[in-house]
Amino acid sequence: MFRRVAVRLLSHLRPFSSSEVPTEPVADDLFMAAWRRIVPNLDPPRTPLAFMRPRPSTASAASTPSKLTINLVSHYSSALSNKQVDMVIVPATTGQMGILPGHVASISELKAGLLSIHEGDEVTKYFISSGFVFVHSNSVTDIIAIEAVPIEQVDPDSVQKYFKEFTQKLSAASTDLEKAEAQIGLDVLSTLHSSLSG
């Protein structure tokens, strides 16, 4: 009964707070209260909210911002964080998608391909191997990729070498799994090859 009341309270409270001051709650109050009630001897565990880096609020701004703020993260580094750029082109599964300031909020899946970041006159290109991109309503864009490599660091000769290797593997593959793996390898390599040239 407590939970039902709490959920109703939650739905009453949250919309009120989101339209007001853009402060994120440091911890989930319901969780803390329930913890203190049921497990009083232990300190409650922290939650990721306590460790979030501060972000601009997603409350809809009156005017569209002039620049896009992007964060590019991969599992081994935060390649870019809070960088102000003009435009980003991401390789979504539905094709190359361009994101400009004022883009509608969206969540899209990415496939392996070239990510290009346009800042003024300079263009930085990364090759990413799938991931997700979140565009928030305040023009903050999060690009989460498993691997994000600056295109300068890709060696064209090894691309050719691995392409030959995977073509061989595909022809020699017997099981569906091996065929699928070889096919995936070929797809990524051909995208890599075209990104190098294009």
Next chain:
Amino acid sequence: MAMTALRREGRRISGLLMSPHPVNLLRSSLASSEEQVLVGARSISTQVVRNRMKSVRNIQKITKAMKMVAASKLRAIQTRAENSRGLWQPFTALLGDIPSVDVKKNVIVTISSDKGLCGGINSTAVKISRGIHKLNSGPEKECKYVILGEKAKAQLVRDSKKDIELSMTELQKNPLNYTQVAVLADDILKNVEYDALRIVFNKFQSVVSFVPTTSTVLSPEVVEREAEAGGKLGELDSYEIEGGETKSEVLQNLAEFQFSCVMFNAVLENACSEQGARMSAMDSSSRNAGDMLDRLTLTYNRTRQASITTELIEIISGASALEG
């Protein structure tokens, strides 16, 4: 009787010690024979203390070496953990983190170490997991464990054996990398039915501070339910979902991706915490060994000096008995 003893001693030692003074001869011979008898009895106690000192010194060396090893391992893994911290932030920014979400099927993923001697981090992780289990148990609700690491398994098998769904050990045999964790996450997602996954681990804040933390990852159905209910996730509807054929497919991929990212960070942070905790445990252990060694040294010296004093007293009393 003294005369016969003198003659006997004199005959025995006259060959060895040509001393002009017979009293001296007697004193030294008496001393040497008595010393032999009494040294036998005394050296047993100093021998015992000396053995203890040797073993404590060895322990001190071993714990110091373990501390150095843990420090070097920590250095290697700390940069990777800090770099992976950006990975889960976009997900929490988008979906929030609601540990108080009310769902039917809870799965608690407890991350612990395989090796011991790392202080109390495994116990705290298990205590927090048990607390979350208690919080989420009730009618129509089930709560299962997925355990990573030997130490948590040993503790949880004792009282929650039927609730353990899956357990995996020897994670750190090869250096941790994303592929391994992704395969692990895939395994868990395929074999365990879940509405909410609660990952419990120790977050590495500094070499001396490890905070138990819990991250909640919701299944796509629960995400949709919460989005309709409003709240932080209510804004999710305003996001256009692109890619894939249906919205639910993308949300499914999103949930799986989120889980693998959060797991990767959690496993790295826990490994760092383990090494840090081991460093401080071994450090306090070497310090204790050092203290114990100091105390044993004092005992040893006291015993040794007491035996020398006893010897002197006997010599002197023997000599004065002869004179007087």
